[in-house]
Amino acid sequence: YFLWIDIWAYIVHRILHFPWMYKNVHKLHHTWKQTTAFTSLALHPIEFLCLQAGVYLGLFFIPLHPAAITVNLLYIHYHNVVDHSGVYMESSLPWQPSSLYHDDHHRLFHINYGQSLTVWDRLGGTLLKGKKEKECGEKNFTY
Numbered sequence: 065y066f067l068w069i070d071i072w073a074y075i076v077h078r079i080l081h082f083p084w085m086y087k088n089v090h091k092l093h094h095t096w097k098q099t100t101a102f103t104s105l106a107l108h109p110i111e112f113l114c115l116q117a118g119v120y121l122g123l124f125f126i127p128l129h130p131a132a133i134t135v136n137l138l139y140i141h142y143h144n145v146v147d148h149s150g151v152y153m154e155s156s157l158p159w160q161p162s163s164l165y166h167d168d169h170h171r172l173f174h175i176n177y178g179q180s181l182t183v184w185d186r187l188g189g190t191l192l193k194g195k196k197e198k199e200c201g202e203k204n205f206t207y
Contacts, residue, residue, distance in 0.1 A: 065122055065123075065126045065128055065132070065133070065136050066136050066139075066180070067181075068118070068122040068126060069118065069119055069122060069136065069140060069179075070178070070179050070180050070181050070184070071184060072115075072118030072119070072121075072122070073115060073118070073178075073179040074177050074178050074179065074184035074185070074188070076111075076114045076115055076118065077177040077178075077179070078177050078188065078190070079114075080111060080114070081173070081174055081177070089108045089110050089111050090108065090111055092106065092107070092108045092111075093106055093107055093108070093111065094170060094173065096148075096170065097170055097171060098150055098170075099147075099148040099149070099150050099166075099167065099170050100148065100149065100150055101145045101148055101149045101150075102148075103148040103170075104144045104145050104147070104148035119137070139180075140179065140180065143155075143160060143179075143180060144179070146163055147163050147165070147166035147167075148166065149163065150167075151163065152164060152167075159180065159181055160180055161178075161182055165178075165182070168192050172192065172197055172200035173200060174190070174200050175190050175191065175192040175195060175200045176190065176191065176192050177190050
């Protein structure tokens with residue numbers, strides 16, 4: 065379930081960075097280049113529905129105990145708030161990137177779309193590492 069939510073978030077987030085979706089839906093979230101914890105919930109209604117659809121869709125196909133669902137959702141929400149807090153934090157969990165990972169996304173826009181794992185950005189070619197910052201600006205869309 066954790067992997068499902070993570071890949072869903074990556075795919076939706078990447079689609080939200082297509083020019084039309086970015087301009088009309090996701091740009092609201094990116095008005096905060098210096099993020100705060102409240103930025104994590106500053107979403108356009110369409111964006112919110114797209115992200116939540118995957119969370120609930122997964123429950124139809126992956127049977128889980130309510131406690132496991134709760135742990136997954138609390139973990140994701142906690143790190144989403146931390147990643148938008150504007151405070152640098154390292155995780156003790158080897159798969160969870162530091163908060164700088166998402167700060168770079170808000171600063172440079174079209175890189176680091178991942179939520180809890182960097183593997184999707186590595187596979188999708190959207191990881192900042194190895195890219196020049198000027199290639200990642202708000203007007204340089206990646207597909």
